[in-house]
Amino acid sequence: MSGKAVVITSGKGGVGKTTTTANLGAALALQGCSVVLLDADIGLRNLDVVMGLENRIVYDLINVIDGTVEFRKALIKDKRVDGLYLLPAAQTKDKDAVSPEQMKKLIEDIKTEFDYVLIDCPAGIEQGFLNAIIGADEAVVVVTPEVSSVRDADRVVGLLDKKGEIPMDNISMLVNRIRMDMVRKKEMLDVSDIEELLQIRVLGVIPDDESVIVSTNKGEPVVLNGKNHLAQAYRDAAGRMLGQDIPFNERNHSFVGTVLRFFGLAE
């Protein structure tokens, strides 16, 4: 079996890469895939915190790379979802502790046993970024509807194509923290504006919602909370990753808008 390695990246920091990795991974596992979440942000790990698995870390990425343990032993199994595992980053070393060749080899190894490896990429475009993209077959670029984020995403797409040798067709974007009320008032970039500039496929559109902050602090990916409307947006994105044809509901209207339209009160 050979799975797929997908890097979650953005260039700009603070746009939601780690949250996206956690939720896409959990959503893929809910769909029956076996998934390893790999935290490539060495020295500043926090995927384990977002997943609520921090207190179960025994071995980390560096221990695997330097041969102390094999990767299976370092994996932490998520008890909430079948088939979901985390390989945490080291907190004590920095990004130069790993070489691109070592990273590539590790990802190849994991891919032989799992359906998906989701790589949480550090911010920036330096060594840590190069390590994170080297073994990836696909990339998801997280972008928020801000000019600076879109600019960085554009730069990253160019680099993924050139340095990571990831073909354009395998690069998609996830628009995070969109506020449809502001888009309608033309105060925020629309998905189509971002699409026009980046010219890559849209994997998902995630509305801005404070429940993400609550769930992040609790260490429970929001996608595990079935009733939340964000959970649906993440599940849809994961479904599209698996090749399912899922229409974009959240893209053009909010739930309230849909109800109003239904009664002819809005357009």
Added chain:
Amino acid sequence: MPDNQLRIKGSKNGIIIQFEEGDLGQAIQLLEDKLKENPSFFVGSQAVLVIPEESVLDAQILVKIHEVLCAASISLSEIRREGSASVVEVIQPPAPQKSPSKEDNQKLYWIERRLRSGEKLSVDGDLVLIGDVNPGAEISAIGNILVWGCLQGVAHAGQSGNENARIMALRLKATQLRIAGFISRSPDDSLDPHDPEVARVGSNGIVIETWEKVGKEDPLPFWRRLLHGRED
């Protein structure tokens, strides 16, 4: 049967004209006929042209496309290649020149790709770029620059001091334009340009005019030279 060579679709930002497999020349002819059937239908709209992955774009075809769309008052915002948005780069050998005046005797670079933020493209001749220049990207040329797409980054023509160099784009929204030693930045309240525009050095620095206007004043505008220089 001709119908599967050409498809016209509407979209939020204008119309999408899609040429399917086969001869581009024939497809353009079909498009011309279609537009003539309903001459007023598409007036004033923006069009994105999608061409098959394998087809060959040359100057003659570009000029023909422009003429056909102009006749129907459609402005072309972009040419896209079907399938991947991946980088296709074609650098042509220097075009043979009929009149070897000093200015004309330059290499012509014919490059087909999209320039993303952080990318730089610099040539030692004239540059015809088929694709967009995104904000944060830079292009420069010793000679003229013609962008068959949306120019949003920085462009520098006449890099070694030629003040007669021009910069032309289907949509000229550059952050900054430089011609020889002159610099101009985009106005703070810039409107979205609808028509192709040309930048040149005037008596008070860089001026921007529509392609149509410059074309009327100059019997042999530089882009004609650039585009035709290639097939001679």
